[in-house]
Amino acid sequence: MTKTIAIIGSGFSSLAASCYLAKQGNKVTIYEKNSTIGGRARQFKKDGFTFDMGPSWYWMPDVFERFFQDFGKKSADYYELIKLNPAYRVYFGINDFISIYDNLEDIKTAFEEIEKGSGKKLETFINQAKSNYDIAIKDLVYRPGVSPLELITKETALKLNQFFGNVSADIRKKFKNEKLIQILEFPVLFLGAKPSKTPSFYNFMNYADFGLGTWHPKTGMFDVIRGLEKLALELGVAIKTNSPIQKIHVEDKTAAGIVINNEIIKADIVLSGADYHHTESLLNNEHRVYSEKYWESRTFAPSSLLFFVGFNKKIENISHHALFFDTDFNQHAIDIYDNPKWPDEPLFYANFPSKTDKTAAPEGMESGFFLIPLAPGIEDNNTLRENYFEKIITRFEQLTQQKIRNNIIFKESFCKNDFVADYNAYKGNAYGMANTLLQTAFLRPKLKSKKVRNLYFTGQLTVPGPGVPPALISGKLAAELIQKSFRS
Known part of the structure; x- marks a missing residue:
């Protein structure tokens, strides 16, 4: 029976x-x-420059293909992909960087040049990561987090110890060079927690990195959004923008619609992909499942300070994606998770999409995106933003040995306060709730409300977790639960 959703x-x-x-x-x-x-x-455009405002790494292409295959399509029907080579660079100092190439053999060679014997160890490590990837991404993450029994399979039983170890300890048992360790710890940061707090099983992110590679949709990640929009419209979905929700309308403990501009819009099912904490604030207290104390006790992934910068010249000595690990990796993690504050010497990420996509900037110019991970919920003001831009642009110039400060046409910032204002993000988080052991699968906020019938959730605060591929999977899981409810 057709439902209005x-x-x-x-x-x-x-x-x-x-x-x-x-x-x-x-x-x-x-x-x-x-x-x-x-x-x-979303996408941001200014003066002929184009920026992705959020996700900029296209990893796990198989998850995207699996999504489109569910509709008899393929990603190429909606957008073109380019495999990046190098995938990214990691800078540790002046004339001191490591390029991560688009194939494991070249990466092994780069490792071997730094630490003798590490190439073979890397191959063994990635083979194990692939085994975990095959279990996690091809099976476990497509389970709805309803019961702990979902995690108990013949395959996971053989890897039980990996749920109690941690990624950092595992890497440090195999590799001694601190640069290689930091490169291998980097991918799990996408899961929103310190490597020392992330279960060993999640090393499958290293296979996503070194095994499957880093891709770029031809004109940016917004190509994927456009592709999803096109597919949705082809299937008959209606999309209404400028429509903030004031309240979720509940009748007899059942979601019966939403309120926009003081008008009730009736619906048989309400599904929220908005911030979970914010969504529950649209309900009366008696209809909320999770208390403020609960949210306060969770480990959240970082917020971010972002800069979108237009340069009037081409930037040299840089790759499309670049990580700047020239300061203390562990101290920055402490400043995010253990003692939340603005880091004294932050690590940062830079992305120059115009290196790959010539439409991202006017001819002869460059579009630059800079990101500093921050603790959620900390103070945010323009003075702090400016101070930190000065910190990273000074280091950028030193590490890449060029002057670019005077070539800035414009710079726009986006930080915690903007995440709250634009996305109703709890504490201004950028990536959702971290995938720690006690916040995995059935231990995350549920896809289905326990107090309000016909109310469902999807996105980075619920199952399976943060990141773009998990978001696609989360949408599928929520839709399957809704379909199941029709039959019951």
Whole structure:
């Protein structure tokens, strides 16, 4: 029987869920508070420059293909992919960087040049990571987090010890060089927690990195959003922007619609891809499952200070993606997770999409995106933002041996306060809730409300977790739970 479904938000998980729900034959409408779709994956344009505002790493291409295959399509029907080589560079000092290439053999060679014997160790480590990837990404993450029994399979039983060890300890048993250790610890940062707090099993992220490579949609990650939008529209989904939700309308402990501009819009099902904490604030207290104390006790992934910068010349000695690990990796992690504060000497990430996509900047110019991970919930003001831009641009000039400060045409910043204002993000988090052992699978906030019938959730604060591929999977899981409820 056809149901009317209202979806809150238009990020990856909401768009994915809308496609599955429309395919089931439902009448689906997405309501987005902002003027454009995409959520954190929106696009920013200024003076001929184009920037992805959020996700910029295209990893796990198989997850995207599996999504489109569910609709008899492939990603190439909607956007073109370019494999980056090098995938990225990691800078440790002046004339001191390591390039991560687009194949494992070249990466092994780069490792071997730094630490004798590490090439063979890396191959063994990545083979184990692939084994974990095959279990996790091809199976476990497609389970809805309803029961702990979902994690008990013949394969996971053989790897039980990996749920109690941690990624950092495992890497340090195999490798001694601190640079190689930091490169191998880097991928799990996408999961939102310190490597020392991330279960060993999650080393599958290293296979996603070294095994599957880093890709770039031809004109940026927003190509993927456009692709999902096109598919959704083909399936009959309606999308309404400039539609902030005031309240979720509940009748007899059942979600019966949403309120926009003081008007009740009736729906049989309400699915929220917006921030989970914010979504529950749209309910009366008696209908909320998770208390403020609960949210306060969770480990959240970082917030971020972002800069979108237009340069009037080409930038040299840099790759499309670049990580700047020339300061203390562990101290920055402490400043995010253990003693939340603005880091004295932050690590940072830089992305120059115009190195790959000539449409990202006017001819002869460069678009630059800079990111500093920060603790969620800390103070945010323009003075701090400016101070930190000066810190990273000074180091950038030193490490890449060039002057670029006087070539800046414009610079726009985005930080904690903006994450709250634009996305209703709890404490201004950028990536959701970290995937620690006690925040994995069935231990995350549920896809289905326990107190309000016909109310569902999707996205980075629920199952399976942070990141773009998990967001697509989250949309599928929520849609499957909704479909199951129709039959019960």
